[in-house]
Every structure is written in structure tokens, then in C-alpha cells.
Amino acid sequence: MDFRPTQDQLALAGAVRDVLGKHSAPGTPGQKAPEAGIGGVDVALWRDLAELGIFGVRVPEAGGGLGLGHAESVHVFEELGRCLATGPFTATALAAPLLPEYAGGRHRVGFGDLTGGEPQILEHLDALDALLVVETVEGEAPGAVGHTQVLRVEPIELRADAVPHPVDPCVPLHRLRQKPLRGEIVGDAGTADALLREGALLTAAYQVGIAAVLTERAVAYAKQRTQFGRAIGSFQAVKHLCADMFARAELARAAVHSAAVLLDDEAAGHDGADLPAAAAAVSAAKLLADEAAVTNARSAIQVHGGMGCTWEMGLHFHLKRAWALSMAYGRAAEHTDLISESL
Amino acid sequence: MQLRDTPDQQRFREELRAWLRATLPTLDPQPSQDDWPARRAHDSHWQALLHQAGYAGLNWPAEYGGRGATPTEHLIFLEESELAGAPYVGVNFVGLLHAGPTLIAEASPEQRERHIPAILRGEEIWCQGFSEPDAGSDLAALRTRAVREGAGGEHYVVNGRKTWTSHAEVADYCELLVRTGPPDGPKHQGITWLIMPMDTPGVALRPLMTAGGSTEFSEMILEDVRIPVANRVGQEGDGWRIAMVTFAFERGTGFVSEVVWARRRLVEIAALAREKAAWEDSQTRRRIARLAAEFDALWALVKRNVSEAEHSADGVPGPGSSVFKLRFSEARQHLDDLHAEVRGRDALAFDDELCTYDGEPGYERLRSLAYTIAAGTSQVQRNIIGERILGLPKEPSAAKGGAR
Ligand SMILES: Cc1cc2nc3c(=O)[nH]c(=O)nc-3n(C[C@H](O)[C@H](O)[C@H](O)COP(=O)(O)OP(=O)(O)OC[C@H]3O[C@@H](n4cnc5c(N)ncnc54)[C@H](O)[C@@H]3O)c2cc1C
DSSP states (O other): OSSSSOOOHHHHHHHHHHHHHHHHOOTSTTTOOOOSSOOOOOHHHHHHHHHGGGGGGOOOOOTSSSSOHHHHHHHHHHHHTTTTOSSHHHHHHHHHHHSSGTSSOOEEEEEEESSSSOEEEEESGGOOSSSEEEHHHHOOOOOOEEEEEEEEEEEGGGEEEEEESOSSSSSSSEEEOSOOOOEEEOOHHHHHHHHHHHHHHHHHHHHHHHHHHHHHHHHHHHHHOTTTTEGGGHHHHHHHHHHHHHEEEEEEHHHHHHHHHHHHHHHHTOOOOOOOHHHHHHHHHHHHHHHHHHHHHHHHHHHTHHHTTSSOOOOHHHHHHHHHHHSSSHHHHHHHHHHHTOO | OOOOHHHHHHHHHHHHHHHHHHHHGGSSOOOTOHHHHHHHHHHHHHHHHHHTTTTTTTSOOOOTTOOOOHHHHHHHHHHHHTTTTTOEEEEGGGIIIIIIIHHHHHHHHHHOOOOOOHHHOOOOEEEEEEOOOBSSSSSSOOEEEEEEEESOOOOOEEEEEEEEEEEEGOOOOOEEEEEETTSSTTTTTEEEEEEETTTTTTTTEEEOOOTTTSSEEEEEEEEEEEEOOOOOESSTHHHHHHHHHHHHHHHHTTTTTHHHHHHHHHHHHHHHHTTTGGGSHHHHHHHHHHHHHHHHHHHHHHHHHHHOOOOOOSSOOTTTTTHHHHHHHHHHHHHHHHHHHHGGGGOOOOOTTGSSSSSSSSHHHHHHGGGGTSSSHHHHHHHHIIIISSOOOOOOOOOSSOOO
């Protein structure tokens, strides 16, 4: 056992961080606020990240990828979360091992989970080259059980209406007006499960990035802002908010790293590795990371006082993204149910 | 980043499992928490067995009778022992988990020679005389006085009052913090760390009953207790620094195996909930699952900390253990509350005889009240994270030195 990130993993994260640093992210203070409808994909950033190979992390080298595992992917996605990078990163990275033409990041792939009874809302639809959809097909005979499958759909063929005011102004949304969808079947129920599981892991890693960067921003502000003649960070009420933020992010990161390693071990067929245990670990990671991102966003706003509520300070972007992601790839109720099955 | 055993670790794990399988059935059942002589006999017997098998002081250097195992092997030991249901350190807690490691790090060769082998064999029980009625979180405010006396000043004469001294009733020795500097001098600089034999005249104990109804700890009254200067660890006035070493060990590994215990307990609670239809209540079911996620994450955090310790220069656990202590102690209390909820009114009906046994859920629920207090309260852990990890400024009034 050596659970420390390797030098290579840190180097990959560092390379992603460098690229992100060259592009302005919406969460940066003082950044000109995007108005509703003008968010969406930063094409230059997408291209630079694609060049680093972040979409093909898990695609074998022979297929044009980096030939690495989830343990590397989560480092990439934590960096994306730290900068609140906007775009269909998760879905494109999920699609690449399945459909190797996506490994290079030349195409943008979206994702829709249409199995539940949720309103069918899709992200970044106008910017997509392809859309993967998980859906449940009804049985033919009356009363027959349906089965789940993965479809590849041409975004251009979809009937959908743009949502005028998405809560996260950086992520354009469309409401789907069409069912059933037509497309090519690219996977069965097992593929669908894998996509949802891996999507949950990458999303959790992104949320850890949000939780961690917010801790840093709250701490920096608490050291610099003075009231009653002293730094507000010396007040315990503030200090303890920050300490809890730190503990939340650390615990969630440990959960994400452990889930990534367990999934990799399972994929490699190592002794003692099993899929239900790895799946439960992913659910635990998603649960804790969602909580960490959402709660840390609220705490960061609290530490910043009135400034925290302003558009300019930008902390609302983190909260909004954290909210949105906590509803993607399974929410708390679904993940706790999945964990409870393993108990 | 990986969690698999190396071939050496795998071998170590398998040998240990085989030994535990063979040895555990020979043990008597755990005595009641109130029966101190029986507890001492039980826990010491287990320690002696560990010693004979080469598992005592696993992570202590070989030159002091330990096995010189790596932090990872130590973790495997804690994990496997707990999974097999082996006894916990019990009354050996202080000796094995913090007094012993402190002696190894700070004591003279004679002092180590005198105490370390006996601690390892389970022949010497220690307690911790740090807290006082007026010095808890603000430990450096301690007032128990030690004055040099004798022809060549060869004794300290100690007067004062210690409190919450766990296991004092069975202890042979006490790690004692005393004030050797002037009472109104700088509070962190006048403290000294002494080894006090518990049978020294002038040591009186007044057992205190815990909320769980057992006598876990005592008040310790010290009246003209004469302690040889040769029993001092380190320099006079250097006791605060040494106490910090003690704490690093106490928080670093003291509670680790309890995560494994808690995770097993959660599976039992889930089984009980299924039996009692509480499982149908999605609220309860999800709270159980949420707690499973928390304990699994804590276990991952332990592995991260251990991996870092394995590659650090000094092997003294870092402040990261405060994150663990903070989250574990709160999760542990949720666990016991959840257990009570699933049991329903049974959780209110104690069987007098049984309610002070390790593992009895009513007893554990009351015992876990102390988790957010002992070894530094949750508020103190948050101060440590805020100040020592995040670098936030100290409270102005506490600016001259940290808390426990
Ligand atoms: C089961 C048990 C076993 C123990 N065993 C031992 C033992 O063997 N040997 C030993 O020496 N001690 C032992 N202790 C004592 C333990 O270390 C102290 O209880 C603990 O350090 C807290 O001190 P206190 O009880 O005086 O509480 P106080 O320090 O008076 O704290 C009371 C409350 O005030 C809060 N508080 C205090 N200072 C601050 C601050 N700076 N910022 C924010 N909040 C603050 C605390 O968090 C707490 O909520 C034991 C305690 C328990 C419960």
C-alpha cells in the first residue's frame, strides 16, 4: 500500500492546472460576469486541454489515449473543479473508452440520463457533436420488464427548447420535448451502469476541486479582512467554519481517491477486487463530495459576509455548479440506496 | 496511489490471521468494566500473548523490544485484530499508545531499559496525569507544584490535584505533568514531565463515575509525593514540548482501529434494521448508508495519513490526525444514536449486569459522549486545524501558546 498520489499523477494535475491558469475561469474574483446565455464552452480552453490528452486518459495508448486509469482521471477532474471549468468534460471523457473516435477531444459529447422520472434537461446541447443517452425501453408485451441501453443520438436531430435562465449561467440548458429518441445503440445495461458509475466518480472529483478551492478562498479572506481591530479568522466562529471546510474537503478527497483505486483494481482483475464494493465506494465518494462542495460554498459565502452575496465576488458560481453537479450522475438518495444494498 | 498489499504485507497479514484464529478462542470472555482486577488480568494476559508471538510494540524499534514494523504493517495489525474481534489495548492504552512512544523518543537509556520491556510484556500499566480541575483544554495552566528537596536536591516533592485520570486504579506508573517553574512565570516554560510510581506515599485516588456508570477515571490527590529526580524525562522546564510529543501519538493512532469496529457495527445495525422493519423507513436506511460512507472515507483518510507517515522523516504523526479525530468522534456518536433508534425502546431498558460491557450498545452510547471531549475536544481540534494547518491567526487571549 502506498496511498500517496504518485509523481506522475501530480505532474498530470500540474499540467492541467497550468493550462487552466492561462484561461480565465468564471469563479475567479473580479472576472467579468457571464450573462445568461453567454456561458458555455470556452473553445480555446477545450482545445488546449484536449491537446494534453485529458479526454483519452483511460483510452489505451494504441488507441491514441494516455493508457492510464481512474486514479489519474480524478486528479484531472479535481483541477477542472478548482477552476470551475465549463463544458461537457465528464461526458466526453466517459465516451472515449467506449467510442475511441472521441479520445482526442475533437468532438464534444453530452450525456443524458433519461431512466428516471426527472424533467429531461440536457446541458450544452448547442455545443455538442454527439449525445449519449441512457434510457429504459419498455417491454414489447404488456407487463414485460423493460431493459436499459445506451444510445448515441445526433444532437441536431433533437427537438428541445433552450431554458431562458439556467440557475448556473455558465451552463446552457435545454428541455427535451421528444420521446422516444432515435439513435444508434452503443451499449447495454452494463454499459449504462458503468457510464453512470464513472460519471459519478469524475463528478465527485470535480466537486472536491470546488470544495478545496473554496476552503482556500475563505481562509485567505479570513486572514485579510479585519473587524473589531483584528483579522476575522481569529474569531473562532469563523475559524471553525474554515476548519470544517478543510476537514470536509480532505475526507471527500480520500473517498474519491479510494473509489478510483478500487475501480482500477477491479478493471485490472486484481485479487479481492469486486465490482459491488467498488460501486459502493464510488457512491460514498459522490455523496461526500456533493456535500463538501455545496456546504463549503455556503460556508465560503458566509465567511465573505455581504461581499459573498455579490455577483462580482463570484462565489455564487461555485454554489450553483455544486448544486447542479449534485443532481448529476445520481443524487444523494440514489447513492445512499446503492450503498445500503451493500450493507 | 494504490491500496493493495505488497507480497511482504500479504504474508504478514496471513500469518497474523492464522495466529489470531488459533489464539482468540483460548481467551476468557471480557470482564465487566467495573471489575478492575479482572480487567487488568484480562488485558495483561492478551498483551503477554502478543509479546510471546512477536506482535507487541509492533511499530516500536527492534532495539527496544519492538518489531520495527512499518506504519503500514502496524495498520494491518490493527485492522486484522479488530476484524477478528481481538481485545483492544484496554488498560494498556496509555503505556502502549502514548507513554511508551514518548519514552522511546525522549527518555534516558536507563529509563527506557527500566520501563519499555515491562510495558511490552503487559507487566506495567500506565496512566496519564495531565488534566487538572482548572487545566483542561488550557493544559498549560496546570498548577500541581514540584519543588526540589533533599541534600543534593534529589527528590521532587509534589503537591496538587489531577483529574480524569483513566485507569488510575490499576496503573503502576503515571506520566505526570508538574509545574517546576514559578507559579506566575511564563506558563509553558515551567512544566516538567515526570514518571510517578503509583504506590508512592501521598498518592490518593477518588474514583469518578462516568455517565455510563463505570469508574473509568479518578481524581488523583497528590500530597507531599516524593519523586526521585532520576524519574524526570527530559530537562526541567521542557515538559510542554514533551507533552506535545505525547499528544501526537495519542491522537495519531489511538482511535484508528475503532473505525474498523464502527464499520462492522454498522453492518450489524443494518441487519437489525432489516429484522425490525426499520429498514423500510428510507430515512433510517439512508442515514445508515451515509454513515457507512463516512467511515469508509475515514478509513481511506487513515491510509492516506499512514502512507504519508511511512515516508516522513520522524514518524511522529502530523496535525492531519486532527481532521481524523474531529470527524471520527462525531461519526462515532451518530453511530450509537442510530443504533439506539433502530433498537427502539429496548435502547432505554438496561440490563444492569450487561450494560457496562464493551460493545453493549447502551453502554457504548454513553461511553461515546466522551469522544468529542477526551484527547482534546472538538473545539480544540478545530482550533488546531484552523491555526496549525490553515495558518489562521490565534485568539488574542490565547496568543501565547496553544491548547491541549
Ligand atoms: C473519558 C475521559 C478520559 C480522560 N482521560 C484522561 C486521562 O487519562 N488523563 C488526563 O490527563 N486527562 C484525561 N481526560 C481529560 C480530557 O483531556 C479533558 O477533559 C479535555 O482536555 C477537556 O478539558 P476539560 O474537561 O477541562 O474541559 P474544558 O477545557 O473546561 O472545556 C469545556 C468546554 O469549553 C470548550 N473550550 C475550552 N477551551 C476552548 C477554546 N480555547 N476554544 C474553544 N472552546 C474551548 C471545550 O471545547 C468544551 O466544550 C479524559 C477525559 C475524558 C472525558
